[in-house]
Amino acid sequence: MLCQLCQKRVATVHFTQIINNNRVEMYLCEKCANEKGNMNFISPLSLGDFLSGFFSTDIGDSYIATPDVNTRCEVCGMSFNDFQSTGKIGCNNCYKIFGDRLKPIIKRLHGNVEHIGKAPSGFSDSMIKTTKEIEKLKEELNRAIQAEEYEKAALLRDKIKELESRSSGQ
Amino acid sequence: MFGENAKSVSESDVVFSSRIRLARNFKNYPFPFRMNEKQCREVIEKVKDTVFSTSYAAADSFRFYDISSMDPIERQAMVEKHLISPDLAAMQTLSGVIISKDENISIMINEEDHLRIQCLYRGMQLDRAWENCKRIDSMLEEKIDFAYDNSFGYLTCCPTNVGTGMRASVMLHLPALVMTGYIKGILDACSKLNVAVRGIYGEKSDASGNMFQISNQVTLGLTEEEIISSITNISSQIIQQERTLRSELYRQNSYRFEDRVFRSYGLISNARILSSEEAMKLLSDVRLGVDMGIIKDVDIDTLDEIMDITQPANLQKITGKALSAGERDIKRAEIIRDRLRHRPNT
Ligand SMILES: [Zn+2]
Ligand SMILES: [Zn+2]
Numbered sequence: 001m002l003c004q005l006c007q008k009r010v011a012t013v014h015f016t017q018i019i020n021n022n023r024v025e026m027y028l029c030e031k032c033a034n035e036k037g038n039m040n041f042i043s044p045l046s047l048g049d050f051l052s053g054f055f056s057t058d059i060g061d062s063y064i065a066t067p068d069v070n071t072r073c074e075v076c077g078m079s080f081n082d083f084q085s086t087g088k089i090g091c092n093n094c095y096k097i098f099g100d101r102l103k104p105i106i107k108r109l110h111g112n113v114e115h116i117g118k119a120p121s122g123f124s125d126s127m128i129k130t131t132k133e134i135e136k137l138k139e140e141l142n143r144a145i146q147a148e149e150y151e152k153a154a155l156l157r158d159k160i161k162e163l164e165s166r167s168s169g170q
Numbered sequence: 171m172f173g174e175n176a177k178s179v180s181e182s183d184v185v186f187s188s189r190i191r192l193a194r195n196f197k198n199y200p201f202p203f204r205m206n207e208k209q210c211r212e213v214i215e216k217v218k219d220t221v222f223s224t225s226y227a228a229a230d231s232f233r234f235y236d237i238s239s240m241d242p243i244e245r246q247a248m249v250e251k252h253l254i255s256p257d258l259a260a261m262q263t264l265s266g267v268i269i270s271k272d273e274n275i276s277i278m279i280n281e282e283d284h285l286r287i288q289c290l291y292r293g294m295q296l297d298r299a300w301e302n303c304k305r306i307d308s309m310l311e312e313k314i315d316f317a318y319d320n321s322f323g324y325l326t327c328c329p330t331n332v333g334t335g336m337r338a339s340v341m342l343h344l345p346a347l348v349m350t351g352y353i354k355g356i357l358d359a360c361s362k363l364n365v366a367v368r369g370i371y372g373e374k375s376d377a378s379g380n381m382f383q384i385s386n387q388v389t390l391g392l393t394e395e396e397i398i399s400s401i402t403n404i405s406s407q408i409i410q411q412e413r414t415l416r417s418e419l420y421r422q423n424s425y426r427f428e429d430r431v432f433r434s435y436g437l438i439s440n441a442r443i444l445s446s447e448e449a450m451k452l453l454s455d456v457r458l459g460v461d462m463g464i465i466k467d468v469d470i471d472t473l474d475e476i477m478d479i480t481q482p483a484n485l486q487k488i489t490g491k492a493l494s495a496g497e498r499d500i501k502r503a504e505i506i507r508d509r510l511r512h513r514p515n516t
Binding site: 075091 | 308315327390
C-alpha cells in the first residue's frame with residue numbers, strides 16, 4: 001500500500017491524530033509521518049488495524065461518482081457497506097458492480113490495478129494479442145529508424161517497453 | 171514429514187521450508203462466507219470430482235479429508251503439520267482438504283476462498299513449489315470456471331489477495347540474528363519492502379523457536395515469478411547475514427557458544443517436564459549446533475520431526491486422549507528423550 005500523503009513510498013506507519021475532536025487515521029510512509037510530527041504511532045502496520053480502519057475511509061482519493069448506497073449485488077446480496085464493515089467481498093459479480101469503488105482501495109493495497117500474472121487458458125488470448133502487437137510495433141520502429149524519424153521511434157520504443165514489461169513472465 | 175532429507179536440500183541450514191499458496195474461487199458460486207449449506211457441499215463435490223477424475227490424481231494419490239466432521243484436536247494436528255491453515259481449522263461451515271500422499275500438496279476447500287492450493291517443501295524450493303501449484307491450478311481450471319477479471323486478475327474474497335492470488339513464503343531459522351538483536355533491523359527493513367513477517371504456526375503467533383516466516387504482501391501487478399524472485403532475494407540476504415553472524419559469534423567465543431548449544435542438548439535429552447515454549451527454545455539451540463557441525467550425533471530430520479509431533483494437538487493424537495497442559499509437558503519430555511535416544515540415522 002502506498003503512503004496516503006505522498007502516494008510515492010510504501011506506507012509503514014499507522015498514523016492517528018485528533019483534529020477538532022475527530023480521530024483521523026492515516027497510513028503514511030516513515031518520511032511523511034516524521035514530517036507531520038506530534039503524533040501517536042501504532043506501528044508496524046498489522047492487517048487487523050488495517051481492516052478495521054482502512055476500508056471505511058477514503059482519505060486522499062477522490063472518486064466523484066457516489067453510486068446508490070442501497071445497491072445490492074443480485075447474486076450474493078452484499079452491499080458496498082457490508083464490504084466496508086467486513087473487508088470481505090461476496091462474489092465474482094460484486095467485483096463487477098462495485099468495481100469502480102473497489103479500484104482505489106485495491107490500488108492503495110497493491111500500488112497497482114493491472115494483473116500481469118498467470119491467467120486462465122481462455123484469457124491467454126489477450127497475451128497472444130499483446131505479443132502480436134509488440135511484433136507489429138517493432139516493424140514500425142525499424143521503419144521509423146530507417147526513415148530517420150527519431151521522435152516517432154522513441155515513442156514506439158516506449159510503447160514496446162511498456163507492453164513487454166506487461167507480458168513478461170506471462 | 172516432508173519426505174526428503176534435509177541434507178539434500180539447498181540452504182537448509184537456515185531455511186526450514188518454502189511454501190506457495192494460490193487463492194482461487196468459482197465464478198458461479200458466492201464466496202464461501204456467502205454460501206448456504208447446499209452450495210458449500212456442491213463446491214466440495216465439484217473439486218473432488220475434478221481432482222479424483224484426472225490421471226494426475228492417480229499418480230500422486232491424493233486423499234480427501236472432511237474437515238467439518240473432524241474434532242478440534244484432529245484439525246489442530248493438521249495445522250501443526252502445516253497441512254492446513256488455522257483459518258480452515260476454525261471453519262464452522264462445510265469445508266474440506268485434499269492432501270497428496272507425500273503431504274507436499276494441500277488443496278483446501280471452502281476456507282476464506284473456495285480454493286487455497288498450497289505446495290510446501292523443505293529448504294529453499296519456491297520454484298519447485300510454484301511449478302507444482304501451477305500444475306494443480308491448470309488441472310483444476312480444465313473443469314472449473316474461476317472468478318477472473320482482466321484487470322484485477324483472480325478475484326478473491328479479501329482484496330488483499332487479488333491478482334495472482336499468490337502468497338510465497340519461506341520459514342527461516344534465525345537464532346544468531348535474534349541473539350545479537352540485529353533481527354529488529356531485519357524486521358523493519360522487511361516492512362519497508364512490503365514483506366510480511368510472522369511466527370511459525372500461523373498468522374497470529376509469535377516467532378517461537380527463532381523461526382520467522384517471510385512472505386509477499388502485494389499480489390497484484392507483479393508476475394508470480396517476480397514475487398518469487400523478490401522473496402528469494404530478500405531471503406538470501408537474510409540467510410547471508412545469519413550465516414555471517416553465526417560464524418562471527420563462534421569465532422569470538424567458541425567455548426561459550428559450544429557451552430550454550432551443549433547445555434541445551436543436555437537439557438532437552440534429559441528433562442522430565444518440558445513446556446512447548448521451552449522445547450522450541452532448546453530445539454533452536456540444538457538445531458544451531460547441528461547446522462554448525464558442533465553437535466554431530468543428531469540429524470536435522472529428527473529435530474524437524476520432534477518439533478511437529480511435540481506440538482499440543484499432535485501430542486494428544488499420539489497419546490490417543492486429551493491431555494491437560496501439565497500432562498502434555500511430561501509426555502513431550504518423554505517423546506523427545508525417546509527420539510533422541512533412538513536416532514534412525516546414527
Ligand atoms: Zn509519504
Ligand atoms: Zn456479490
